[in-house]
Amino acid sequence: MSALNNPVVAVIVSLIVAVGYFAMVDHYLMDMQGLDFWYL
């Protein structure tokens, strides 16, 4: 847990989780409507 409290590690881990989560939200919620998020 102490490693996670290192600001650099915390930012990197947080970024991976948040970016991954929002990419999934965008992709799957468009997919559920029969639309392609990556259209462009």
Place this chain on the structure above:
Amino acid sequence: MGLVTRKNLFAIMGLCAMVGLLLLPIVMALPSPAIGEEAPAADAEKKEGDKVEKGRDVYYKTEGIVMGAPAPKTVDGPRDYPRYNFESRVLLWFANQQHLYYGSFVLAVPIFCMIIEFMGVVTKDKALAKRYDQLAYDFIKISLTAYSLTAVLGGILIFTFLTLYPAFFGYLSGIFRPVMHIYALMFVAESGTLYIYYYGWDKMKEGFLKWIHLSMSVVLNIIGTLLMFLANSWIGFMMSPAGVDEQGRFLGNIWHVIHTALWNPLNLHRILGNMAFGGGVVAAYAAYKFLASKTDEDRAHYDWMGYIAMALGVAFLIPLPFAGYWLMREVYAYRQQMGITLMGGLLAWLFIIQATMIGILFLSTNYYLWQAMGRMRGAEKYQRYIKYLVFLLACGYMVFITPHTMVMTPAELKAMGGQQHPVLGNYGVMSAKNGGINVIITTTVLSFVWYMRGNKVSTVSWAKFGNIFMGVFFACAYINIIGLAVYGYYIPANVRVGLSVPQVATTLSCLFFMFALNGVMMKGAKQMGPIEWGKISARSQYALIMLATAFTWMMGLMGYIRSSVRLFWHVNEIMRDNSPWAYTHTVGFAANMISFNVLFFWVSILFVFWLGSLAAKKAPVEAKAGVPGAVPQPAASH
């Protein structure tokens, strides 16, 4: 012991009586189809040679046996449109709007009571539980006089309908005949339940009886919600009729008539709207009492009451734009032209006013929360960051209120070569506006998170990681919302329309995940000092009054928009409005009329509050203990 058992028995009997009242309308309705509708139909089928006329449902496209008269073809005259020397529509508008304001207030307050009473029952802290209970009691006391006024206004509304629009009201009540008396009986059930709930408060405040009392509030709210659903089915039918053929003849399936295309979106939108409105009104009442308070103790109580009412109201205000978006999507799905009239045509500028009001609501909420941080020690650390939130809110607000087209003269239109303005035509599109409102709501969530951790310091071992994760998550959420808004400019409309869903999901993710994370981090947190209720600026209370007034005005505006989108139809595409007032009012006239309605409502409800304060003065006041200002004390006993 025996007495308690007897009390319990009476309480259970009371609850059973309420459930019986709730089921009464349904039981009463059961014989209705057998006697009133199906029997003649069956007889008709038995008779040889008798021709059974069938019709085709305008919405469901199913066949049904014609069971009613066609919609009357009205003519402008004293038979169909009797009148005073005044515009009938304006009189009806006034009666309807006042009934709706009071109706939504008295439907919302018992839901608040249920939530607050439940919080009191499950809270371990005895003193806090007592305060919650007192607060719930104060809430229901406010609504009791308003409840009588709602019924009076309902009566005035019916007389206005019967006197000024007899042909229309006759047709509508004929179509809804199977459920009209259910509505009336539900009203009886609602009144009975409310009075038992209110007057039984003191008798049922301990142990098992308290749970029975709480159950009564659930029954009360089920009845209230069903009442509203039935009323919504009438306006749903007027906007998007179903269950009738193209002549407006009833086809025997009352469920089709009730369950129109827009019924459920209207139900959801109105429940949330009522709750936000009720919260605003109670918060304004608390703000008024706070400003008029003479003692620190009273100030502490009303500050706390205003905060709870505001928090509950805003909790329902946050999902309200999403429910509104769903309603508009369903309107477009039902009739594209109706959607275009609303958002891109005749009524589009009213939507710009609506966006302005929504922005004011969220700005007022944020301002109140920032001011409220002043009542806790340790929240100073957030003060210097508030300017960045103001920047985010202002940017979101400006994007949200930017119009897409301008009101132009024919000469200007010609000079420009069409409706599309060369600069403005790029802005004010839904993709950008969705981004704007989601930025505003996410910022409000962030303000709430800061408020909730204002006087606390997390003591969990991973506190540093938690704080960084929260910051990164919010930053990524903002980037995702704004990114999706920009992305919408580069993709075709049929793909773009879907982007609203991940945008909403992003905002809601911030709401649920960050509130949950904050809750876990603040469990057992170190307190920098108690929340000093009552130690808040007077400006914050004016923000609460602003919140309530803006919401009242917006309800009036949206009711007008929803009603006027039918244009020259009483019932869309079924029954035409042939009165001299079938035209659509100018934006200026409508705005003045809405302002008059708002002013009338607030003057009348201030009278209701004043009546309530007369009753409170007569009540015996217990000796008040506690440090003034440190913790809120009940203002008066009951």
